[in-house]
Amino acid sequence: MSDLVQLTAKDFKSDQEVRWCPGCGDYAILNVVQSFMPELGIPRERIVFVSGIGCAARFPYYMNTYGMHSIHGRAPAIATGLAVSRPDLSVWVVTGDGDALSIGGNHLIHALRRNVNLKILLFNNRIYGLTKGQYSPTSELGKVTKSTPMGSLDYPFNPLSVAIGAEASFVARAIDTDKKGLAAVLEAAARHRGSAFVEILQNCNIYNDGAFDGVREDKANRIYLEQGEPIRFGVEGERGVIQHEDGSAQVVDVAAVGEERLLVHDPAHREPSLAFALSRITLETDGALPLGVFRAVERAAYDELMGAQLDAAVAQHGEGDLAALLHSGDTWTVGAAG
Amino acid sequence: MRYTSFMSSSKPVEQIDRVVIRFAGDSGDGMQLTGDRFTSETAVFGNDLVTLPDFPAEIRAPAGSLPGVSGFQVHFADHDILTPGDQPNVLVAMNPAALKVNLADLPKGATIIVNTDAFNERNLQKAGYESNPLEDGSLSDYHVHAVALSSMTIEALKEVEGVTSREAERSKNFFALGLMSWLYHRPTEGTLAFIERKFARRPEIVEANTRAFKAGWNYGETSEDFAVSYEIAPAKLRPGTYRQISGNTALSYGLVAASRLSGLPLFLGAYPITPASSILEELAALKHFGVRTFQAEDEIAASGAALGASFGGALGVTTSAGPGVVLKSETVGLAVALELPLVVIDVQRAGPSTGMPTKPEQADLLMVLFGRNSESPVPVLAAATPADCFQMAIEAARIAITYRTPVFLLSDAYLANGSEPWRIPDVADLPAIPVEFATGDGDGFLPYARDPETLARPWAIPGTPGLEHRIGGLEKEHETGNVSYDPENHDLMVHLRAQKVAGIADDIPELQVDDPDGADTLVLGWGSTYGAIAAAARRVRASGRKVAVAHLRYLNPFPRNTGEVVHAYEKVLVPEMNLGQLRMLLRAEFLVDARGYNKVRGRPFRAAELEAAITELVDS
Numbered sequence: 001m002s003d004l005v006q007l008t009a010k011d012f013k014s015d016q017e018v019r020w021c022p023g024c025g026d027y028a029i030l031n032v033v034q035s036f037m038p039e040l041g042i043p044r045e046r047i048v049f050v051s052g053i054g055c056a057a058r059f060p061y062y063m064n065t066y067g068m069h070s071i072h073g074r075a076p077a078i079a080t081g082l083a084v085s086r087p088d089l090s091v092w093v094v095t096g097d098g099d100a101l102s103i104g105g106n107h108l109i110h111a112l113r114r115n116v117n118l119k120i121l122l123f124n125n126r127i128y129g130l131t132k133g134q135y136s137p138t139s140e141l142g143k144v145t146k147s148t149p150m151g152s153l154d155y156p157f158n159p160l161s162v163a164i165g166a167e168a169s170f171v172a173r174a175i176d177t178d179k180k181g182l183a184a185v186l187e188a189a190a191r192h193r194g195s196a197f198v199e200i201l202q203n204c205n206i207y208n209d210g211a212f213d214g215v216r217e218d219k220a221n222r223i224y225l226e227q228g229e230p231i232r233f234g235v236e237g238e239r240g241v242i243q244h245e246d247g248s249a250q251v252v253d254v255a256a257v258g259e260e261r262l263l264v265h266d267p268a269h270r271e272p273s274l275a276f277a278l279s280r281i282t283l284e285t286d287g288a289l290p291l292g293v294f295r296a297v298e299r300a301a302y303d304e305l306m307g308a309q310l311d312a313a314v315a316q317h318g319e320g321d322l323a324a325l326l327h328s329g330d331t332w333t334v335g336a337a338g
Numbered sequence: 339m340r341y342t343s344f345m346s347s348s349k350p351v352e353q354i355d356r357v358v359i360r361f362a363g364d365s366g367d368g369m370q371l372t373g374d375r376f377t378s379e380t381a382v383f384g385n386d387l388v389t390l391p392d393f394p395a396e397i398r399a400p401a402g403s404l405p406g407v408s409g410f411q412v413h414f415a416d417h418d419i420l421t422p423g424d425q426p427n428v429l430v431a432m433n434p435a436a437l438k439v440n441l442a443d444l445p446k447g448a449t450i451i452v453n454t455d456a457f458n459e460r461n462l463q464k465a466g467y468e469s470n471p472l473e474d475g476s477l478s479d480y481h482v483h484a485v486a487l488s489s490m491t492i493e494a495l496k497e498v499e500g501v502t503s504r505e506a507e508r509s510k511n512f513f514a515l516g517l518m519s520w521l522y523h524r525p526t527e528g529t530l531a532f533i534e535r536k537f538a539r540r541p542e543i544v545e546a547n548t549r550a551f552k553a554g555w556n557y558g559e560t561s562e563d564f565a566v567s568y569e570i571a572p573a574k575l576r577p578g579t580y581r582q583i584s585g586n587t588a589l590s591y592g593l594v595a596a597s598r599l600s601g602l603p604l605f606l607g608a609y610p611i612t613p614a615s616s617i618l619e620e621l622a623a624l625k626h627f628g629v630r631t632f633q634a635e636d637e638i639a640a641s642g643a644a645l646g647a648s649f650g651g652a653l654g655v656t657t658s659a660g661p662g663v664v665l666k667s668e669t670v671g672l673a674v675a676l677e678l679p680l681v682v683i684d685v686q687r688a689g690p691s692t693g694m695p696t697k698p699e700q701a702d703l704l705m706v707l708f709g710r711n712s713e714s715p716v717p718v719l720a721a722a723t724p725a726d727c728f729q730m731a732i733e734a735a736r737i738a739i740t741y742r743t744p745v746f747l748l749s750d751a752y753l754a755n756g757s758e759p760w761r762i763p764d765v766a767d768l769p770a771i772p773v774e775f776a777t778g779d780g781d782g783f784l785p786y787a788r789d790p791e792t793l794a795r796p797w798a799i800p801g802t803p804g805l806e807h808r809i810g811g812l813e814k815e816h817e818t819g820n821v822s823y824d825p826e827n828h829d830l831m832v833h834l835r836a837q838k839v840a841g842i843a844d845d846i847p848e849l850q851v852d853d854p855d856g857a858d859t860l861v862l863g864w865g866s867t868y869g870a871i872a873a874a875a876r877r878v879r880a881s882g883r884k885v886a887v888a889h890l891r892y893l894n895p896f897p898r899n900t901g902e903v904v905h906a907y908e909k910v911l912v913p914e915m916n917l918g919q920l921r922m923l924l925r926a927e928f929l930v931d932a933r934g935y936n937k938v939r940g941r942p943f944r945a946a947e948l949e950a951a952i953t954e955l956v957d958s
Contacts, residue, residue, distance in 0.1 A: 014808065016808075016820065016821075043803065044803075044806055045800065045801055045802055045803045045804070045805070045806055046800065046801055048800045050646070053811075060808050060810070061808050061810070061821065063808075064806055065806050066800040066806050066807065066808075067806075067807075067808035067809070067810075068646075068649060068676070068808070068809055068810060069808065069809070069810025069811060069812060070642070070672060070810065070811060071642070071668050071669065071672050071811060074638060074639070074642045074668070074669070077634065077635075077638065077639035077642035077643050077646070078642040078643065078645055078646035078649075079646055080632070080634075080639070080642075080643045080646060081605060081607060081632065081642065081643030081644055081645065081646030081647035081648075081649075081650070081652075081654065082646035082647060082649055082650045082800075083646075084605075084630060084632060084643070084647070085603065085605050085630055085646075085647040085650050085651075085652045086650040086651070086800065086801070088801060089650070089800055089801065106635055106636060106639070107635065107638075107639050107642075110634075110635035110639065306630060309625055310625045310626075310628060310630070312625075313625035313626040314625075314626045316626070317626040318626065319626060320594070320624060320626045320627030320628070322594065322595060322598050322627075322765050323764075323765045325591060325594065325624070325627075326581075326591060326595075326762050326763070326765070327579065327581065327762055328581075329581055329582075330378050330381065330382050330528060330581060330582070331579050331580060331581045331762070332381065332382050332383075332384060332579070332580050332581075333578070333579050333580070334384065334572075334574075334575045334576065334577050334578060334579075334580060335577060
């Protein structure tokens with residue numbers, strides 16, 4: 001990379017007019033992504049954005065990298081083929097709550113369990129935007145929308161719980177308008193070899209405005225997770241998180257329980273149960289929401305394992321010889337004399 | 339070259355020109371292995387041959403039951419043959435159920451070799467026999483050899499250490515194989531070597547199977563029940579080196595060859611499904627050819643991953659059968675819009691829905707042509723014989739790569755598992771598949787500009803500096819590839835995509851017609867019916883009638899002379915294992931009054947039924 005040119009955010013903007021609704025949280029995310037990309041030091045041509053269908057899925061059109069706007073829910077599958085056959089690329093999947101957790105739920109969990117080298121950004125706005133306002137798999141129970149006039153009957157998915165349940169090796173959460181927090185999480189995701197799953201809370205100001213106001217607007221309810229630090233938050237750090245003997249985590253007054261009882265964050269913990277417990281802390285249950293990296297463990301990425309098998313096969317059998325393959329098994333020769 | 343058995347026979351030998359043998363038994367009796375071995379011996383001996391394995395979808399249906407019967411038919415001859423044979427001349431029945439299931443297929447006078455030990459009351463009852471057919475005279479029209487296969491095998495193995503009598507009984511298929519090898523003068527070295535190799539880790543099993551095999555051979559030689567043995571001289575095949583090959587193996591090798599010829603790494607996305615799974619298994623064992631196989635979470639992901647790999651510059655392939663291919667429709671549609679190479683192999687089986695998983699059918703043709711939303715043109719190819727799968731896999735890849743398009747290649751359950759001798763091509767004679775990735779500094783790069791000849795767009799793979807671009811399922815603007823909702827542009831793009839596929843007609847061979855006598859009736863087929871149609875035509879001609887035969891390997895676009903060919907004949911007959919799908923296309927495209935012969939039984943056509951259908955039309 002001796003001739004590496006220092007890129008800027010502008011280099012990552014495509015010539016296409018951005019067409020999200022004015023005020024959409026997607027703009028903020030796009031800006032942060034375009035701004036932090038140069039810091040990765042990866043040449044533009046080696047970056048690929050793959051998306052499915054939905055508002056978020058328009059994202060690749062606005063990035064001046066390689067990109068594919070594919071099929072509803074299938075981006076992780078398509079990106080898997082690309083990432084597995086091209087370990088030299090930095091492959092990003094941009095998806096939404098419907099795309100990733102409804103129609104594409106199967107592909108998401110399998111990409112995560114395989115630890116395919118993908119950065120998966122799930123823009124969660126808890127609503128279907130592109131189809132104009134039906135409930136999504138993350139909409140709260142009882143949600144009244146055009147398709148649920150009497151309230152949704154579907155118990156919602158917690159995206160992080162799903163990802164951790166699938167044993168993703170990297171799981172994080174950020175807020176669309178929280179530039180610093182989002183950039184930090186994205187950078188950590190980018191540097192993680194393997195599947196990195198990032199839920200980005202994104203406000204849909206048209207169909208589900210204010211869905212995350214409790215943490216998006218009220219910064220005191222943000223629980224920033226820091227590796228090796230006791231988990232505490234609030235204006236004065238007066239609230240914190242403890243873990244009960246049954247494994248569950250809970251928000252408490254630090255003064256009431258004592259600092260020493262606070263849970264110390266360990267995203268590298270071998271077991272995913274700690275991260276899972278943290279994912280269960282929500283605005284609804286605890287009036288606060290953890291942000292940052294929940295889990296980051298090292299595990300061989302899928303493309304590395306596959307590449308190693310290819311190398312081992314060559315070491316064992318030698319480079320494939322087509323003529324020998326065609327002649328494998330019992331052969332017989334018919335002479336010219338007949 | 340002379341092949342010898344380990345002993346030579348002292349009994350009278352009769353020369354015959356061909357025979358059809360069917361091995362049948364319980365699915366646990368090892369009939370597929372027995373048939374396979376017998377076929378290998380026959381191939382090495384130099385006969386022409388065609389096989390038809392026929393097994394239940396159930397892995398182990400209840401022992402002794404009718405649904406649990408597994409069969410393997412092999413037809414071999416001293417001349418070139420085209421089908422696995424309509425009716426077996428010899429049936430080896432390992433139990434009453436195998437006899438019951440297969441008896442109706444036998445012509446009167448056929449030979450039946452039964453394992454009498456299995457004809458006990460319990461098995462007879464399971465097979466639904468009220469009395470023992472070996473004793474009640476119901477088999478009087480056949481030559482029955484009653485052989486105590488199980489007990490003689492156990493007897494032969496009683497001195498083998500470490501083998502229980504229960505295990506010994508399981509070697510009875512090798513006894514049967516030995517007996518059949520004696521009866522038809524098959525070379526035996528190959529099977530003995532195979533036993534050594536296959537059971538290398540269990541020397542006592544090697545010993546048991548070897549003894550059983552030899553005991554079967556010796557039984558034929560010494561038993562008075564078998565008065566003569568038969569010789570079938572080697573066939574006069576074209577000079578060259580041969581092997582036997584099944585359709586799925588030929589597809590796998592063809593894909594590897596296409597990877598080599600194009601210089602593109604092969605990526606296979608697949609989900610296990612009968613009868614396509616063995617392609618995934620074959621290719622998974624060829625990692626030293628740089629082959630990446632990905633067993634996906636479902637059929638959708640399998641095709642999606644293949645398309646993603648193609649985007650990255652690999653030869654992306656996905657393999658399945660009809661119930662899986664339906665799930666790939668959206669990926670194929672995306673590949674049509676993205677204009678990227680993708681090879682989709684459909685090993686057809688009987689449907690609808692799950693249908694009959696192990697049985698062949700040709701009823702996916704209209705699905706692969708039209709089973710997508712909107713105007714979504716895709717080239718469609720079909721292999722005609724097991725060995726032809728090799729060539730057609732290369733063709734499918736060549737067209738996909740050259741024209742940046744998804745391509746369907748149709749096979750079926752009969753081609754997949756059936757085998758025939760294959761004259762192994764010289765690798766140096768295989769044509770290269772040129773690939774040009776786009777390069778440039780990016781100034782004025784137009785991802786949807788087109789090659790004037792092929793109408794293919796540039797293949798600019800990630801990693802190429804300066805050519806960063808975005809593609810997707812939304813309609814593209816001509817040349818720029820930008821998202822466009824312009825009505826005229828959409829009309830243009832719909833036409834361009836159609837023209838691109840239609841133009842492939844100029845890049846494929848013309849339809850060859852076999853018409854030595856100047857007939858007024860044409861039989862036009864496609865896919866695995868090739869052998870049965872050709873065999874039927876021979877018989878019709880032998881009866882003094884005239885008939886022309888042609889076989890389509892390209893179904894979209896049709897070869898450029900197809901219209902000319904069908905209009906050159908007064909009568910056109912289209913035999914298909916469906917309700918007339920090609921016939922519908924021919925009628926629509928060429929306004930020809932094509933007639934169908936349509937049977938959808940989940941088994942290949944018999945030459946005799948096609949002979950009757952052709953004769954009737956010729957005489958009409």
